[in-house]
């Protein structure tokens with residue numbers, strides 16, 4: 796089912812886009828948890844990590860390549876940053892279109908959560 800992220804991908808609702816190619820879109824999180832908080836999403840609708848298929852193998856590589864490029868472009872690559880992907884209820888997932896939170900711009904307090 797289409798989520799708010801599909802609407803952002805289709806430019807039906809606004810977002811501050813920081814990266815785009817044919818497979819991946821990245822935009823600022825509306826409720827940032829760090830000075831830099833970017834959501835990196837595949838354009839393909841995949842609800843959760845549990846729904847990934849063999850055919851998505853390359854797509855996940857594309858996402859991580861995009862994350863590295865965005866981190867460099869935003870000047871946080873050397874200092875470091877964190878990438879988080881939440882899955883389903885216990886993981887705290889709210890939007891059911893897989894996405895990767897890129898968090899940085901300060902020293903993050905905890906290691907895991």
Ligand code: AMP
Pocket residue numbers: 799810823824825826827834880881887888889890891
């Ligand atoms: P998650 O809890 O991992 O599913 O993360 C969903 C994220 O989407 C949250 O950090 C929200 O702040 C963010 N979010 C929800 N709606 C929007 C929106 N319209 N534009 C940007 N970020 C959004």
